[in-house]
Amino acid sequence: MARVIILGATSAIAEATARLYAQEGADILLVGRRAERLNAIAADLRARGAARAGIALWDLEQAKDAAQKFAEFVAALGGFDHALLAYGTLGDQSDAERNPPAAEAILNVNFNSAADWVLAIANALERQGRGSLVVLGSVAGDRGRRANCIYGAAKAGLATLVEGIAHRFASKGPRAVVVKPGPTITPMTDGFNRKGLLWATPERVALAVRRAADRGAPVVYAPWFWRFIVLIIRHLPAPVFNWINK
Ligand SMILES: NC(=O)c1ccc[n+]([C@@H]2O[C@H](COP(=O)([O-])OP(=O)(O)OC[C@H]3O[C@@H](n4cnc5c(N)ncnc54)[C@H](OP(=O)(O)O)[C@@H]3O)[C@@H](O)[C@H]2O)c1
Numbered sequence: 001m002a003r004v005i006i007l008g009a010t011s012a013i014a015e016a017t018a019r020l021y022a023q024e025g026a027d028i029l030l031v032g033r034r035a036e037r038l039n040a041i042a043a044d045l046r047a048r049g050a051a052r053a054g055i056a057l058w059d060l061e062q063a064k065d066a067a068q069k070f071a072e073f074v075a076a077l078g079g080f081d082h083a084l085l086a087y088g089t090l091g092d093q094s095d096a097e098r099n100p101p102a103a104e105a106i107l108n109v110n111f112n113s114a115a116d117w118v119l120a121i122a123n124a125l126e127r128q129g130r131g132s133l134v135v136l137g138s139v140a141g142d143r144g145r146r147a148n149c150i151y152g153a154a155k156a157g158l159a160t161l162v163e164g165i166a167h168r169f170a171s172k173g174p175r176a177v178v179v180k181p182g183p184t185i186t187p188m189t190d191g192f193n194r195k196g197l198l199w200a201t202p203e204r205v206a207l208a209v210r211r212a213a214d215r216g217a218p219v220v221y222a223p224w225f226w227r228f229i230v231l232i233i234r235h236l237p238a239p240v241f242n243w244i245n246k
Contacts, residue, residue, distance in 0.1 A: 003027040008087025012186035016206035022050035029077045063116035082213045085135045110154030125174035137178040166218030177212040182226040
C-alpha cells in the first residue's frame, strides 16, 4: 500500500484525496499547522480504512530547510511513495496590488515556499528512483486576469517548475505532475457565487489528483474539461478577452 505525505492536509481538496488513499488502506502523514483539525482528519481517515494516519505540525510557508524537514516527514512515515503539495491561498488581490507585503505573502505561500518543497521532494524522489509528486496548481495560472493575477502568477511559476521536474524525470522512475483545478467549492472560495456547471466539488478534483499520482500526463486539468476551456481562453485575442471579462 502507498505511503503518502500530504503537505497542506487541512485543504478540502487534500482531505478528499486523503479519503481515497484511506479506502486503499494507505499509510498517510498529514502535514499542516492546525493540530486539532489535523487530528480530526487523521481519526476520520483511520475509520475509513487507512493503515496509519499520523500528523506532523509545520507551517509550510517556512521552507528554508525544506530538504531536512521533508526527510523528517519521510522518517516519521518510514519511507514515502507519493507526496501531495496542496496548500495555497488566494489572498486579497486588491489589497496586494497596493500593499507590497500582502503581494509578497501571496507569492511566498503559493510560489516561494512551494518551490522549496517541490525541489526538495524532487531530489528525494530522484535518490530513491521511484514514487510521485503531485502539486496543486490552478487554471488561474494559465492566463492573467486582473481579479487574481498575483495568485495566478505564483501558480504559473509553480506549474512551470513541476513541468520541468517531470521533464527531468522523463527517462527515470519517479513522476511529477501538476494538477490544475478549475473553480472548486472549498473554504478558499467561500465568498464566491458558486453556482453553475463549472464549479466542481473537492471530491471530483480529488479523483484526478489521486489518479495523477499513478499515471497520466505531467499536466492534468480537474475536471478534465478545463483543458479545452483553457485552450480557448489562452488563444482569445486581448480585446475579446477584455470584453468577456469586463
Ligand atoms: N478552491 C479552488 O477553487 C481552487 C482552484 C484551483 C486551485 N486550487 C488550489 O488547490 C489547493 C487546495 O485548495 P483548497 O481549495 O482545498 O482550499 P482550502 O480548503 O481553503 O485549503 C487551503 C489550505 O492551504 C493552507 N494554507 C493557507 N495559507 C497557508 C499558509 N500561509 N501557510 C501554510 N498553509 C497555508 C491551509 O491551511 P490552514 O488550514 O492551516 O489554514 C489549508 O490547508 C491550493 O493550492 C489552491 O490554490 C483551489
